[in-house]
Amino acid sequence: MxxxxxxxxxxxxxxxxxxxxxxxxxxxxxxxxxxxxxxxxxxxxxxxxIPGAIDPHTHFNDPGYTWREDFYHGSLGAVAGGVTTVFDMPCTTIPPVTNINAFYNKKEKVIPNAWCDFRLWGGISAESLDSPLWKNHIEQLKNAGVIGFKTYVLSGMDTFHQLSYEEYYDILKFASEIDVLVGVHAEDPEIVANATAQIKENSPAEFAASRPVEAEVTAIRRVGEIAGEVGAKIHIVHVSSGSGAEEIDRLQKQGVNISGETCPQYLAFTIDDLCRLGSVLKCTPPVRSKEENEKLWSFLGKSVSFLATDHAPCSQKEKSTGDFMTDYSGMPGVELLLPFALNYGYHQEKLTLEQIQKLTSENTAKRFDLFPQKGSLEIGSxxxxxxxxxxxxxxxxxxxxxxxxxxxxxxxxxxxxxxxxxxxxxxxxxxxxxxx
Ligand SMILES: [Zn+2]
Structure with missing residues (x-):
């Protein structure tokens, strides 16, 4: 040995x-x-x-959208960046992982191509609720070992539609009954629709304005309050703003079982950078103002307790359609998660090594019930x-x-x-x- x-x-x-x-x-x-x-x-x-990093939010797109990314290249990037486990998303797979057949289909397909350890997210979409057996599907996926269930308050995908707040009530009630964690993409559709209607030109600044901080805060509050009412466990993915992190903090103080993750792009960049760099930095939710950015840093390790990347590459053609609004939202990130934390956190004296270890593995493992198997250097880990x-x-x-x-x-x-x-x-x- x-x-x-x-x-x-x-x-x-x-x-x-x-x-x-x-x-x-x-x-x-x-x-x-x-x-x-x-x-x-x-x-x-x-x-x-340090313990291998965990990226709880990747879109390796396999099977389904493999011209953008596949498990082979995605997981190779993971190990090149010190990420030893990823939790891959259900929505950017065809068929989406909303039932047990899709789960095994994906698992069998990706196992031979995985350089790193992985867990799969299950998903709950408007489509999956169309089946009268949706509760059975969730329970079967839970028993098969999904890490949680991804949902969207606002989705741009044709194969994985968003849920209404009424639907969230039913889902979170059931999730609470069978004790599963629900991941939430939190942007309020009505606020985004109203802001989008105000847009005058297709520019990065207008795009950012079309998806305001208020939309994130409102969606976190609405879903968070439902979770509190029914006793469900929720996790807000890619928190982009300090105000969003503050809302999670407020709900936590009320006793809601809610957690949050954020990504390097929201900590390293602002709207000014989006205007300067263009589509390469386009993601949803968008990057925010300097004030929101600084506030987000202040909640890191607190209400926002770990890092993720929302790794979501695409082809060059999809990133440069000639119209900022239709350019693909998302970017690769898994390979730079730990380097980001070392460079922007440790070397800029914003994070200690102990905090980096917590943000990149320990806290993540704890939230998803993988600790101390993962995120620890104990004997037996x-x-x-x-x-x-x-x-x-x-x-x-x-x-x-x-x-x-x-x-x-x-x-x-x-x-x-x-x-x-x-x-x-x-x-x-x-x-x-x-x-x-
Ligand atoms: Zn995502």
Whole structure:
């Protein structure tokens, strides 16, 4: 069995200590103990070792929209960025994962192409409610092991329509009865429709104005209040604004079982960047003002307790239709989740290493009932690791991303802090090439 030596692990804040970890059968079996001389000793040359990151929000689009992304390229990007587990979304798969047949169809298709560990989200759409058996479908998916159920208050997809607040009431009531977590894309459709009607030109600024912060806050409040009433467990995906995070905080203080995630794009960029960079930064909800951005940072690790990427690439053609409004919303991100946290968090002194560990694995694992199997370096935990050189500088080059989507708003930015190795189930699955 291998023993990783000359590693440093985080103790608290930015403090680290030297450690040794022995792994066997995919698990951590010893921490710091003397190892027998029969062990295969691996000198990790003083790299920082943290639990492998979890990205709870990816669209690997497989099967269905594989010209945009597939499981092979998406999960290769994951391991290249120290992400060892992804939770893949049900809506950007054909057929959507709203029943057990679609679940097994997807699982069988993607298993041979997965470089990383994964869980699948189930979904509940307006279409899935058309079946009189919708409750059975949810229960079967729960028993099959989905991580939660994704829903939309506002959806732009033809194959996965949004739910009304009335439908949310029925769904959350049932979700509470059988104890499953419901993920929510929170934008109020009426507010967005009214704001869209005011648009005068097809520009990035007008696009951002068409999906205002108020739409996010209202949807969080409406669904959050229903969840509170029926005792359901909900999770707000890609919280884009500080005001949205504040609303989650308010609901939590009222006792609602609600959590939130946010993404690098909402923390690193503002509307000014959207106007400057154009479609490459287009996503829904859109990036926000500087004030909202700063407020969002202040709720990170609190009401917004972990990071996700909403990894959603597309073809170049879909990103540049000639009309900003019809350009595809979404961007690849899974490969840059941990590098983002190191560069913008640790090196800009906004996050400690301990906080980064919580935001990228521990808190995520806890919310989705995977702790301490994931997100931990305890004996018995999965031997999933990211090994990091905190001081390695490198330039982000979009065309070198492992994803099928060769674009990112971080293109050309110099990052500090690199993932050197990724281990999954006690095996090295990625090693960064020596930089010239
Ligand atoms: Zn998404």
């Amino acid at each position: 291998p023993t990783l030596t000359n590693i440093n692990i985080v103790t608290s804040g930015n403090e680290t200590r030297p450690a040794r970890i022995t792994v066997e059968n995919g698990k951590i079996v010893a921490l710091d103990d003397e190892y027998s001389k029969n062990n295969e000793v691996i000198d990790c040359k003083n790299l920082l070792l 999965d031997a999933d690791f990211a090994l990091i050189n905190l001081n390695s500088m490198y330039k982000i080059e979009a065309e070198k991303l492992k994803s099928k989507g060769k674009f990112t708003p971080f293109d050309g930015t110099t990052f500090c802090g690199a993932v050197e190795q990724t281990w999954i189930s006690g095996e090295p699955v990625f090693k960064r090439r020596e930089q010239k």
